[in-house]
Amino acid sequence: AQTVTQSQPEMSVQEAETVTLSCTYDTSESDYYLFWYKQPPSRQMILVIRQEAYKQQNATENRFSVNFQKAAKSFSLKISDSQLGDAAMYFCAYRSADSGGSNYKLTFGKGTLLTVNP
Amino acid sequence: GAGVSQSPRYKVTKRGQDVALRCDPISGHVSLYWYRQALGQGPEFLTYFNYEAQQDKSGLPNDRFSAERPEGSISTLTIQRTEQRDSAMYRCASSSWTGLHFEQYFGPGTRLTVT
Numbered sequence: 001a002q003t004v005t006q007s008q009p010e011m012s013v014q015e016a017e018t019v020t021l022s023c024t025y026d027t028s029e030s031d032y033y034l035f036w037y038k039q040p041p042s043r044q045m046i047l048v049i050r051q052e053a054y055k056q057q058n059a060t061e062n063r064f065s066v067n068f069q070k071a072a073k074s075f076s077l078k079i080s081d082s083q084l085g086d087a088a089m090y091f092c093a094y095r096s097a098d099s100g101g102s103n104y105k106l107t108f109g110k111g112t113l114l115t116v117n118p
Numbered sequence: 119g120a121g122v123s124q125s126p127r128y129k130v131t132k133r134g135q136d137v138a139l140r141c142d143p144i145s146g147h148v149s150l151y152w153y154r155q156a157l158g159q160g161p162e163f164l165t166y167f168n169y170e171a172q173q174d175k176s177g178l179p180n181d182r183f184s185a186e187r188p189e190g191s192i193s194t195l196t197i198q199r200t201e202q203r204d205s206a207m208y209r210c211a212s213s214s215w216t217g218l219h220f221e222q223y224f225g226p227g228t229r230l231t232v233t
């Protein structure tokens with residue numbers, strides 16, 4: 001079974017600075033997807049960024065980018081130019097890419113609570 | 119609205135009562151997932167459906183939990199004889215089989231409190 005570990009329960013960053021959230025995972029599969037979800041105080045689940053394991057290039061979405069190290073099974077999220085609206089719980093998630101069983105359930109880490117200081 | 123909806127948004131019930139939580143997925147989405155999120159934790163998979171067929175219920179904690187999706191659209195998660203440990207946020211997500219990524223779109227969740 002796959003596991004996802006987020007070792008930082010809480011992080012803080014000054015507005016306009018850069019912060020990196022860590023995530024490691026364990027799997028025996030070679031093809032999979034990794035995600036970062038944001039959960040603001042409203043408790044919605046918002047997809048921030050997605051990485052396909054077969055792609056060597058790190059995904060980027062505006063101020064959000066990832067550092068994907070497949071051999072190390074590491075998937076960190078970098079937030080540049082942090083804004084007050086970035087304050088939220090961030091979850092790392094894993095999903096198999098094997099469509100044989102068509103179960104694309106997500107396996108989540110425990111989350112990192114990010115505080116942005118003005 | 120085009121998103122996933124869930125009802126009720128909040129439910130307070132007494133221990134021993136049955137509760138039914140409803141999920142209305144995005145129209146046309148084939149797959150529907152249920153997750154449970156305890157306070158301070160990430161969501162955990164409970165069960166999922168393709169159309170009306172329940173494909174995997176390995177995440178259901180015990181036989182007090184059941185789910186159905188009789189017409190392949192709306193789904194109901196039922197918890198019988200609720201216990202305090204059932205208190206959590208229950209989320210559903212739906213996804214389409216078109217497109218490359220089978221993206222899951224989450225609903226706002228139902229916060230269940232068992233007193």
